[in-house]
Amino acid sequence: MNNVPSGLSRRNLLKLSGGTALATFLASCAGGGDAPGGNSGKIVVWSGFASKEAENWFRTNTLEAFNKEHPAVPAELSVKQFDNFEQQQQTALAAGSGPDIVAAAGPGPLREYAAAGYLLPLDDYAKKLGWNDRILGWAMKTGVIDGKLVALPTNYESMQIFYNPATMSQHGWTFPKTRAEFEAICREAKAKGMIPVSAGNADYKNANEWHVSVFLNHIAGPDAVRQALKGEIKFSDPVFVDAMEQARKYFVDGWWGGAVDRYFTNTFPQQYQQLAKGEAVFNITGTWGLGEIGPFFGKEGGNDAEWAWGAVPSLRDGVPEDVWELAVGGTNSINAKSKNPDAAAEWIDFNMSDPKRQGRALAEANEPPPPIAMTEADFPADLDKRVSSLFAAFSSATHVGYTTWTFFPPKTDTYIIEGWEKLITGKLTAQAYCQGIADAFGPELAAGVVPPLPD
Numbered sequence: 001m002n003n004v005p006s007g008l009s010r011r012n013l014l015k016l017s018g019g020t021a022l023a024t025f026l027a028s029c030a031g032g033g034d035a036p037g038g039n040s041g042k043i044v045v046w047s048g049f050a051s052k053e054a055e056n057w058f059r060t061n062t063l064e065a066f067n068k069e070h071p072a073v074p075a076e077l078s079v080k081q082f083d084n085f086e087q088q089q090q091t092a093l094a095a096g097s098g099p100d101i102v103a104a105a106g107p108g109p110l111r112e113y114a115a116a117g118y119l120l121p122l123d124d125y126a127k128k129l130g131w132n133d134r135i136l137g138w139a140m141k142t143g144v145i146d147g148k149l150v151a152l153p154t155n156y157e158s159m160q161i162f163y164n165p166a167t168m169s170q171h172g173w174t175f176p177k178t179r180a181e182f183e184a185i186c187r188e189a190k191a192k193g194m195i196p197v198s199a200g201n202a203d204y205k206n207a208n209e210w211h212v213s214v215f216l217n218h219i220a221g222p223d224a225v226r227q228a229l230k231g232e233i234k235f236s237d238p239v240f241v242d243a244m245e246q247a248r249k250y251f252v253d254g255w256w257g258g259a260v261d262r263y264f265t266n267t268f269p270q271q272y273q274q275l276a277k278g279e280a281v282f283n284i285t286g287t288w289g290l291g292e293i294g295p296f297f298g299k300e301g302g303n304d305a306e307w308a309w310g311a312v313p314s315l316r317d318g319v320p321e322d323v324w325e326l327a328v329g330g331t332n333s334i335n336a337k338s339k340n341p342d343a344a345a346e347w348i349d350f351n352m353s354d355p356k357r358q359g360r361a362l363a364e365a366n367e368p369p370p371p372i373a374m375t376e377a378d379f380p381a382d383l384d385k386r387v388s389s390l391f392a393a394f395s396s397a398t399h400v401g402y403t404t405w406t407f408f409p410p411k412t413d414t415y416i417i418e419g420w421e422k423l424i425t426g427k428l429t430a431q432a433y434c435q436g437i438a439d440a441f442g443p444e445l446a447a448g449v450v451p452p453l454p455d
Helices: 010-017 052-069 082-094 107-115 123-129 137-141 165-170 179-191 205-220 222-229 238-252 268-276 287-291 341-350 355-365 385-395 410-424 430-446
Strands: 027-029 043-047 075-079 101-104 159-163 195-198 280-286 308-310 323-326 331-334 399-402
Touching: 043 052, 043 341, 052 075, 052 341, 052 355, 082 101, 101 107, 101 341, 107 331, 123 341, 159 165, 159 205, 159 268, 159 287, 179 195, 179 280, 195 268, 205 222, 205 238, 205 280, 205 323, 205 399, 205 410, 222 238, 222 399, 238 410, 238 430, 268 280, 280 287, 287 385, 308 385, 331 341, 355 385, 410 430
Parallel strands: 043 075, 195 280, 323 399
Antiparallel strands: 027 043, 101 331, 159 280, 159 308
């Protein structure tokens, strides 16, 4: 039996918990004392769950497993609600207490915690516990602020295309690798009354930046994005203006979501249903979609449809065909006031080790893997091969791109999301939109708040 992970997706958790991409939102806090860790000889783990089944899985496979390895300072579970987790944490940190482990919604928000002095440097733990050798180098760098390691990423993400092989076969199409091939399919599909790319932000406005990240890296190209993030070129340069104009035209022509107005009303379930029914050809989303798509296909979806994935093609001559965007969905740090920092570090280490355990977590609980080197052999035999092959392909990527939510500073990222809607509705030109990105980015680059780039 092929097991496709199911559970909360990144977009749901972003809305509920303030940003972490984990199916369980983890932090460790004092066992009832005012200061983190207190003197209780244990760490209390805060976590929220999508279901009782998810909680039971966590207790057995994470909590109890950790305690067997670390009996001297065991972890104790305290179940929290997603909707006010972030507020509780911020309030407690401001009061000088709070969790031993500070969770942040990726590198952008992480900087605010670091600036407030809430985070303990982790460089010594990285050496002691071997994190530099185990964790992917680009992911480690996202936790470095002002030359100090202050966080580890909890998982990693990328973007890919979902499609229905039967739909492709019915119309005589093969999966595209170039702009010409992709546009030929989209043009023909639109002429047939189909939706070339199912898309919409009705459920989650920040989905805008998923598409912008794809357009930046697959039209402008990852080299140009990297140069702009380093300040070597500007986001208002022609390579970006041309990319955004090409993307705007895709939307105006109805290739994304069927029409611009429909983009604002299309829900995520509708997008997957359109794919399963053969009404849409492609769906471009993140790796978190692996935990969403299954219920709409096959027996569970009341049909005989199947899904498959492919890499987003090059959408401009000169851009590699196999670019994988890099993204971090959340980070964990140690509270600077923790009285049990060694135990907190061991907890973080436990959740970043043993690739086979991480593979089981993905298969059984939809826990996205942390950014450690993994091969298909690390995933359980009954895990759907489409899932394991995707993560294996991503982890061995030779050409990488840069997502807006991981590598762009916060004010620039906010403008990208807000301004995108003005671009596709005709309220901004591509030139004006790109100039707005450049205007937001310049001061943040000067202030040194642009997240570090991978080597």
